[in-house]
Amino acid sequence: MGAGCTKVQSQEEAEDAAIKRNMEIEAKREQKxxxxxxxxxxxxxxxxxxxxxxxxxxxxxDDPERRSFVPVIHANVYQSIRTLLMGCKEFAEREGESSSKYILLPENQNYGERIAEVESPEGCSLLDEDNALKVQNCWKDPAIQAAYLRGNELQLPDCTEFFLNNVLRLAAQDYIPSQEDILFARQQxxxxxxxxxxxxxxxxxxxxxxxxxxxxxxxxxxxxxxxxxxxxxxxxxxxxxxxxxxxxxxxxxxxxxxxxxxxxxxxxxxxxxxxxxxxxxxxxxxxxxxxxxxxxxxxxxxxxxxxxxxxxxxxxxxxxxxxxxxxxxxxxxxxxxxxxxxxxxxxxxxxxxxxxxxxxxxxxxxxxxxxxxxxxxxxxxHVLACSSLEGVFLACEWQRP
Ligand SMILES: Nc1nc2c(ncn2[C@@H]2O[C@H](COP(=O)(O)OP(=O)(O)OP(=O)(O)O)[C@@H](O)[C@H]2O)c(=O)[nH]1
Ligand SMILES: [Mg+2]
Structure with a gap:
């Protein structure tokens, strides 16, 4: 029984020593x-x-990480085009006579109205190729381009131009975001x-x-x-x-x-x-x-x-x-x-x-x-100064009568 006890004890000691060693290694690493x-x-x-x-x-x-950015990038596209559409509306209301500049071409108006009504970009379904084409047409619309020039008044994300210029690529079924896409992706x-x-x-x-x-x-x-x-x-x-x-x-x-x-x-x-x-x-x-x-x-x-x-x-x-x-x-x-x-x-x-x-x-x-x-x-x-000061004090002590 005694021998068994010693064995358990030495095993515990070995475990303690291993934990201590690991902690020391970790503390040394932390210092660096x-x-x-x-x-x-x-x-x-x-x-x-x-x-x-x-x-x-x-x-x-890697690929799975890249894919995880797809919803973020699609939300960025919606947020960008929606902000621009809302901007057109706001500028048209504010500008009065010169407002025609902010009126969308007739062929884009329907889609524009629909997007402007969507509450949050995250709430949109993923961007499909059909929607991407409509977004692209809106983006090329002179009214949207005019609003883009006033982007500083609109809280427009910085990725707007890059993503809207590439919207068809982003909507492809086999789309995997590139490194550049990931760097442009905006997520608060x-x-x-x-x-x-x-x-x-x-x-x-x-x-x-x-x-x-x-x-x-x-x-x-x-x-x-x-x-x-x-x-x-x-x-x-x-x-x-x-x-x-x-x-x-x-x-x-x-x-x-x-x-x-x-x-x-x-x-x-x-x-x-x-x-x-x-x-x-x-x-x-x-x-x-x-x-x-x-x-x-x-x-x-x-x-x-x-x-x-x-x-x-x-x-x-x-x-x-x-x-x-x-x-x-x-x-x-x-x-x-x-x-x-x-x-x-x-x-x-x-x-x-x-x-x-x-x-x-x-x-x-x-x-x-x-x-x-x-x-x-x-x-x-500092250490040297302290130790030499200590030396001076010791010398003074020694010389004291
Ligand atoms: N063109 C350009 N875009 C940039 C640059 N740096 C960041 N961005 C873009 O700016 C947007 C915001 O960048 P983030 O890195 O998300 O900003 P953040 O400081 O982390 O923002 P919070 O998380 O809200 O604090 C993203 O769409 C980025 O791609 C840059 O040097 N040039
Ligand atoms: Mg951030």
């Missing part, structure tokens, strides 16, 4: 995991960056999702891994962010460059760029983030490039003092630099000069462009590696 938060207002591109991580540093999207995030990745095979990064969190950016989602605020290495703050002439989906009195400014300022003021780096992705540069020459930056109150000089590519660069400076200023205004621990960087991004995001993450990784090395050096210096 750096926490990154993707934050920013709604539709700034956070989830698109999150999808790019899967494409660039993980396994990408609710809750929190996370993933782990290592951006580089470079030996200098051996063992370093990032844990990235994606959250919903609309106002009612932001109270959930707080649960993630502890121990954050860096915040990737997404700001949509193209939103300067748009209002929020959740509050049509608030300009989106002003909301982004206030959100960034608020985050910078949070005590949790005293030592957290702020990496600002000035996103949707592709849309900004087209918009900046057509819509003056001064459409946004924050950019009132901007004066365009030319109408060519140089102007786009000037406008971008101006916006970038504005963001830097927000950082300076909300960071004590004595706080040299955190860094602030801006990146010009187009989240749907794989090449740009790959290069951006290479730069992000470099910046965070440098920061980590500096931090490690400071820690060593």
């Amino acid at each position: 995991v750096l926490k990154l938060l993707l934050l920013g207002a709604g539709e700034s591109g956070k989830s698109t960056i999150f999808k790019q991580i899967k494409v660039l540093f993980q396994t990408g999207f 995030t609710t809750g929190i999702v996370e993933t782990e990745f290592s951006p580089d095979k470079d030996p200098k990064n051996k063992g370093v891994c990032y844990r990235l969190f994606d959250v919903g950016g609309q106002r009612n989602e932001r109270r959930k962010w707080m649960h993630l605020f502890d121990g954050v290495t860096a915040i990737i703050f997404c700001a949509s460059l193209s939103e300067y002439d748009q209002t929020l989906l959740e509050d049509d009195k608030q300009n989106r760029m002003i909301e982004t400014r206030e959100l960034l300022a608020w985050l910078l003021q949070q005590p949790w983030f005293e030592n957290t780096s702020f990496l600002v992705f000035l996103n949707k540069f592709d849309i900004f490039q087209k918009k900046a020459l057509k819509v003056p930056l001064s459409a946004c109150d924050w950019f009132q003092d901007y004066q365009p000089l030319t109408t060519n590519n140089q102007e786009i660069e000037r406008a971008y630099r101006y916006v970038e400076r504005k963001f830097k200023k927000i950082y300076e205004e909300n960071t004590a000069p004595s706080n040299i621990q955190r860094q602030f960087r801006t990146y010009r991004t187009t989240a749907i462009d794989e090449g740009i995001i790959k290069e951006t993450f290479r730069l992000v990784d470099d910046a965070l590696t440098i920061q980590r090395l500096i931090q490690e050096m400071l820690n060593v210096l």
